[in-house]
Amino acid sequence: MRNTWSFFFCILLQALLAVGTQSSKTLVLYDQSTEPLEDYSVYLKVLEEKNYKLEYLEINSTSTAVDLYDKEQRLFDNIIIFPTKGGKNLGRQIPVNQLIKFFEDEGNILCMSSPGAVPNTIRLFLNELGIYPSPKGHVLRDYFSSSPDELVVSSDHLLNKHVYNAKESGHFVFGESSAALLENREQIVPILNSPRTSFTEYKGKGNSWTSGSQGFLVVGFQNSNNARLVWIGSSDFLKNKNQDANQEFATELLKWTFKEKSVIKSVHAIHSHADGTSYDEEPYKIKDKVIYSIGFSEWNGERWLPHIADDIQFELKQVDPYYRLTLSPSGNDSETQFYSTGEFVLPDRHGVFTFLTDYRKIGLSSTTDKDVKAIRHLANDEYPRSWEISNSWVYISVVCGVILAWIFFVISFVTTSSVGKELETFKKTN
Amino acid sequence: MQFFKTLATLVSCISFALAYVAQDVHVSFPSTTGKTSIMIGKIEPKPEVVGAAPTSVTVDSPNEVVQVNFAIDSNDKPFQHTLLVGLPNRNLEMAFEPEIKDHGKLSMYKYMIDLATLDDALLQEAFRSLEPIKATLILASSTAKPKENLFREILQLDLSFHLDHSDSSLVDKFSIKPEIHHVFQTEPKRVAKSIAVIFVAIIMITILALVTTWLNSCAAAFNNIPTGTNALYFLGFIATVVGFEIIFARYYLGTSIFESLFSSLYLGAPGLLMSTKFLRSFGLTI
Numbered sequence: 001m002r003n004t005w006s007f008f009f010c011i012l013l014q015a016l017l018a019v020g021t022q023s024s025k026t027l028v029l030y031d032q033s034t035e036p037l038e039d040y041s042v043y044l045k046v047l048e049e050k051n052y053k054l055e056y057l058e059i060n061s062t063s064t065a066v067d068l069y070d071k072e073q074r075l076f077d078n079i080i081i082f083p084t085k086g087g088k089n090l091g092r093q094i095p096v097n098q099l100i101k102f103f104e105d106e107g108n109i110l111c112m113s114s115p116g117a118v119p120n121t122i123r124l125f126l127n128e129l130g131i132y133p134s135p136k137g138h139v140l141r142d143y144f145s146s147s148p149d150e151l152v153v154s155s156d157h158l159l160n161k162h163v164y165n166a167k168e169s170g171h172f173v174f175g176e177s178s179a180a181l182l183e184n185r186e187q188i189v190p191i192l193n194s195p196r197t198s199f200t201e202y203k204g205k206g207n208s209w210t211s212g213s214q215g216f217l218v219v220g221f222q223n224s225n226n227a228r229l230v231w232i233g234s235s236d237f238l239k240n241k242n243q244d245a246n247q248e249f250a251t252e253l254l255k256w257t258f259k260e261k262s263v264i265k266s267v268h269a270i271h272s273h274a275d276g277t278s279y280d281e282e283p284y285k286i287k288d289k290v291i292y293s294i295g296f297s298e299w300n301g302e303r304w305l306p307h308i309a310d311d312i313q314f315e316l317k318q319v320d321p322y323y324r325l326t327l328s329p330s331g332n333d334s335e336t337q338f339y340s341t342g343e344f345v346l347p348d349r350h351g352v353f354t355f356l357t358d359y360r361k362i363g364l365s366s367t368t369d370k371d372v373k374a375i376r377h378l379a380n381d382e383y384p385r386s387w388e389i390s391n392s393w394v395y396i397s398v399v400c401g402v403i404l405a406w407i408f409f410v411i412s413f414v415t416t417s418s419v420g421k422e423l424e425t426f427k428k429t430n
Numbered sequence: 431m432q433f434f435k436t437l438a439t440l441v442s443c444i445s446f447a448l449a450y451v452a453q454d455v456h457v458s459f460p461s462t463t464g465k466t467s468i469m470i471g472k473i474e475p476k477p478e479v480v481g482a483a484p485t486s487v488t489v490d491s492p493n494e495v496v497q498v499n500f501a502i503d504s505n506d507k508p509f510q511h512t513l514l515v516g517l518p519n520r521n522l523e524m525a526f527e528p529e530i531k532d533h534g535k536l537s538m539y540k541y542m543i544d545l546a547t548l549d550d551a552l553l554q555e556a557f558r559s560l561e562p563i564k565a566t567l568i569l570a571s572s573t574a575k576p577k578e579n580l581f582r583e584i585l586q587l588d589l590s591f592h593l594d595h596s597d598s599s600l601v602d603k604f605s606i607k608p609e610i611h612h613v614f615q616t617e618p619k620r621v622a623k624s625i626a627v628i629f630v631a632i633i634m635i636t637i638l639a640l641v642t643t644w645l646n647s648c649a650a651a652f653n654n655i656p657t658g659t660n661a662l663y664f665l666g667f668i669a670t671v672v673g674f675e676i677i678f679a680r681y682y683l684g685t686s687i688f689e690s691l692f693s694s695l696y697l698g699a700p701g702l703l704m705s706t707k708f709l710r711s712f713g714l715t716i
Contacts, residue, residue: 184551186603196566213523214524391626394630401633403679412652414667
């Protein structure tokens with residue numbers, strides 16, 4: 001008995017310790033011959049200080065396949081892939097389908113490439129997501145840049161405030177960079193586009209891949225499981241030597257990639273009759289007045305804060321929406337901002353309806369909150385009675401009049417005797 | 431001091447001479463007969479008049495082709511020669527490449543902007559924002575200094591044809607959507623209450639007139655009121671008639687059919703007995 005209790009407490013203690021020291025396991029894949037890891041030490045140190053457990057793995061011709069899974073258990077939360085040459089080495093260690101599975105299973109990925117190092121594994125993986133980085137050798141040029149040796153991009157080209165909202169105008173140093181073309185997919189998060197005057201060049205040929213602002217230097221992708229991927233078109237962007245120009249943007253970019261920011265959750269989604277009666281107490285019927293409310297919180301890296309927005313919409317739908325209402329703020333607490341539809345009347349159509357709030361914004365994690373409820377038709381005795389309808393007053397008054405007249409007639413008929421009465425006759429006299 | 435001024439002027443003249451200049455820039459409309467070409471003239475890296483508005487062109491058809499032509503010194507061809515067409519403020523631009531033909535010392539550049547090939551998202555946004563589509567010319571090379579390269583907005587296309595621009599999903603799939611409010615079936619029309627009350631009054635007056643007529647014509651004289659035992663049967667008979675009317679009225683007001691049948695049974699049995707007795711004994715005097 002004592003052994004059993006000791007075993008139980010040991011398990012409990014281990015569980016508590018595990019929760020207390022929970023850290024993001026991050027796999028760092030690098031090619032020392034292409035980009036020495038020491039060049040990125042600043043940001044790697046930042047991650048380690050934030051309790052990220054980094055596991056480094058060099059990619060070379062002798063390396064073998066990496067196990068991203070133990071049976072069905074994902075072993076890493078994040079993967080960072082630095083530029084590598086020799087695409088076969090990376091492909092052997094992590095095949096494309098492994099990366100796709102990892103990403104589908106809510107693992108986050110940060111990858112970089114450069115004009116000289118675009119491994120096939122990364123390119124094919126990005127192509128699956130609708131991101132098409134320029135192939136090997138295609139370099140982004142900008143003849144209007146003040147610094148001809150390296151690509152410098154203004155912060156005016158930032159495209160998503162949820163990833164990074166620059167407080168002051170500045171410039172980011174990209175060195176030699178690739179650029180990507182993007183599909184028109186709703187999961188893609190364009191983060192930084194190239195200058196209007198830029199273009200990609202390949203072996204003396206201009207506009208070889210992108211031209212103007214339709215090329216992208218930093219691109220994000222957030223899948224339906226809210227896993228995030230960021231691709232950076234330059235190996236120089238995160239290098240220590242460029243940290244003066246890039247540090248703030250890079251730090252925010254890492255935060256976004258590893259879900260330390262712009263993470264939304266919806267809470268306390270409730271609907272009820274307008275007077276507060278719940279559905280369980282009184283199921284809905286057509287034309288009932290109801291009210292719907294929901295709360296939203298945003299993770300800022302340390303704690304949940306109220307998420308303020310004016311574009312959250314609620315839908316009441318069967319196949320198509322019967323209502324689509326923009327929610328209004330209705331109150332808040334320290335963590336949550338609540339929104340409400342206000343009173344609205346349920347449709348005059350019975351059936352099974354979905355109370356849905358599907359909040360998706362580019363750069364924010366998506367939340368879906370739905371509740372399926374039946375709305376019944378009116379029972380026989382719930383329709384308006386005839387006396388409430390003015391048309392029927394004529395018929396009702398006729399019926400009442402006939403009844404009263406009939407009773408009067410019966411009473412008068414039986415109490416009025418015709419026996420002994422003789423009709424007065426008049427004889428005609430000539 | 432004079433020497434430096436002269437040197438500075440000389441340097442600026444040399445740099446101007448090296449700068450890319452598009453000569454005889456003009457716009458034509460090969461797909462539209464009768465529409466006259468527009469001459470823009472010379473385009474330099476720096477505008478001759480600061481703040482001058484670019485040439486505006488009205489486009490009347492979604493299938494119109496706008497052709498931009500200009501000439502450049504053959505010995506000074508730029509490596510980058512792109513015409514950006516779109517809405518730069520909204521990051522929606524398409525790049526057009528020229529068709530280049532050399533004629534002696536000049537190279538002729540021709541850009542064909544086919545409105546039908548412009549991206550749907552660009553056209554939708556142009557109509558929604560009511561902004562003209564802008565054409566920006568880039569002529570640049572790595573050998574030239576940045577300020578010698580040409581980057582100028584040369585044209586604005588004002589779209590004057592109709593296009594359905596209600597689909598915002600092409601630009602922002604997650605933009606706020608238009609609200610939907612369920613449209614309820616219209617309530618059935620009802621007669622005005624005042625009209626109904628007038629008809630009810632007419633009915634009541636008619637019935638009162640009928641009763642009054644009976645009384646005045648001695649059809650209802652009440653001169654044969656039963657007495658003794660018959661009075662009892664008479665009350666039973668009248669109670670039965672009134673009772674059935676009440677049961678009918680209660681059924682109409684919501685009493686269930688079963689309750690109404692039971693009530694009829696309870697009333698019917700003694701009512702039949704009393705009424706029969708009454709009519710048999712008193713009927714001869716009626």
